Amino acid sequence: MNAVVTIKDVANELGVHPSTVSRALDPAKRSLVGKDVVQRVIETAERLGYTPDAAAATLRRGRSKLIGVIVPDIANPVFSPIIGGLENALAEVGYALIVADQPSDAKSRLDIIETLVARRVDGLVLATAALRDDAVERCIRRGVPVVLVNRAEESDRAPSVVSDDVEGMMLAVQHLISLGHQRIVHLAGPKALSTGSLRRKGFKSAMKAAGLAVKRHAIIESTAFTRAAGALAAAELLKRNPDATAIVAANDLLALGAYEALAREGRRCPEDISIVGHNDMPLVDMVSPALTTIRISHREMGEEAGRLLVALINGQETSGSRIVMRPSLIVRQSTAQTLN
């Protein structure tokens, strides 16, 4: 069934040399070949159903036109649009995407990079970076161009595309203040992730900028960016700060966890307490109450990262660049004027 047609078959059919066919089929070198020959080669290739063998070209050229992407969880609504954006930006310039789910343990995290390196990917996108990440180390050592997206390292040894988390928290806090809130607490994400750590930092500086004190117990760290962890942490946060009038959560899932914690205590949102999320993931406009949140365009982040990586591969970009996207405030029903 599968009598694969090679460049040689096309050459024989036409009575020309394989290298001529190769040249005629490469847009960049077409000009070196006689116009009529090009025409006939293209026609014959088409007619015979010739498909160039990417493996052979990769071997010869030393470039695969393949990009590896590592995400913590493909099904996570934060990461899937990033992949979509990447795919979109990269397909345009002839790259395909190998997607890998991040295994939890550190050892196989490095293994997966080795697998991708073995496949001779031309570059790597990591959506999983910790503040100090040995996966990045590994890529640099291997000489593989790498771009971080969504989360960045503390240092700028690899270029990255992230949302301005400090700015986002500023928007959230200022919105609450404009509604009269003063006793605002923070449901933080894991410190080891740049999103968790930067949003916490942003929260503090926004409070400070507004002349509000951040009490000792006003920030609690959730163990993970999940609803369950958020519910747990929010319950503790409420216990420690019974007079708080507003919660700023480090992401939407945590905010929804806080909804659950509130419901369990019989406190209402937004009447008793206001809540702000972060990310504006799908459907948070339909939960009850509709969630006020900070919108980040994850798809655009992916597109930017794709373009940055291609530039890096082509040697046009110095590592160390950091692209910061502006977030925006989306006001819905989970925040309201406070009475005290």
Next chain:
Amino acid sequence: MNAVVTIKDVANELGVHPSTVSRALDPAKRSLVGKDVVQRVIETAERLGYTPDAAAATLRRGRSKLIGVIVPDIANPVFSPIIGGLENALAEVGYALIVADQPSDAKSRLDIIETLVARRVDGLVLATAALRDDAVERCIRRGVPVVLVNRAEESDRAPSVVSDDVEGMMLAVQHLISLGHQRIVHLAGPKALSTGSLRRKGFKSAMKAAGLAVKRHAIIESTAFTRAAGALAAAELLKRNPDATAIVAANDLLALGAYEALAREGRRCPEDISIVGHNDMPLVDMVSPALTTIRISHREMGEEAGRLLVALINGQETSGSRIVMRPSLIVRQSTAQTLN
């Protein structure tokens, strides 16, 4: 920076022949080589940082250990868990995944298959099949093993993994009937997709089985599986069936669209009208009212599809098999006893 280590370097270092190294490194052929040699080869490879070149192996072997996946939209919460499941099942047996977003126009749909074939993927997973799909045709012609997932063709020329859509609708309708509903209408999905068409069929047979008539206007077809299209179609559906007490939607997004349509008319769910969705996508348990729906395990579907494809590649499976997964009813707050 990138003085890539080849099998030759390892061989020279040890004073053995490259083919010996190759054998020692291949678990299946290790037994042909002296035990001590194997040991030394492995150590040296490790020490030198040798990574086998997948392109070279692909070229020689004729198999890439690469699988292509085509989805309509990576960010869609139906498809991302499918990809996760595929990845999970395939990584275990050494396959990596090339993910491609489906372009809308039919021509580039075929182009994308050509691209994947050029990359010498060992198999293809299509999550995008229409009832009669020339992409499937193309794969068969090209001799590429292919598995359909989530949506299937009408014929069984390619094996597929799908949810039992007829059974799902049966569950939905029977649930409503048990709550006393009689005037049940259907917010259908696009007929050209197997999900749309089969759920419509399922709806009809479930009604028939219960001895209920399906009136002429009791089914309306939405133009797409989106909230906006669902809202539009639902409004029309309500206009044509003012006395309906329950809507069965062909998926959750359509059901949420129906929420919007109801709200606009000032009718309440579930007091005035009950709604059932389909898929149990993330967060539909947190919308208001929490959505009663039919749960499908998309992740498991992906895993099954991966296993099926591997079997197919290994020649263990005859095409034409269809794996049907059982859905289940998840009762929440959008359905209630009817009063009339």
Next chain:
DNA sequence: TTGAAAGCGGTACCAC
């Protein structure tokens, strides 16, 4: 403008 030939890095067959 085209042809010839080498070789990318493995694998597998055939000898010994």
Next chain:
DNA sequence: GTGGTACCGCTTTCAA
């Protein structure tokens, strides 16, 4: 059990 060798399909340098 190990070495030699050809070759997978394409690209590219060198010659003509």
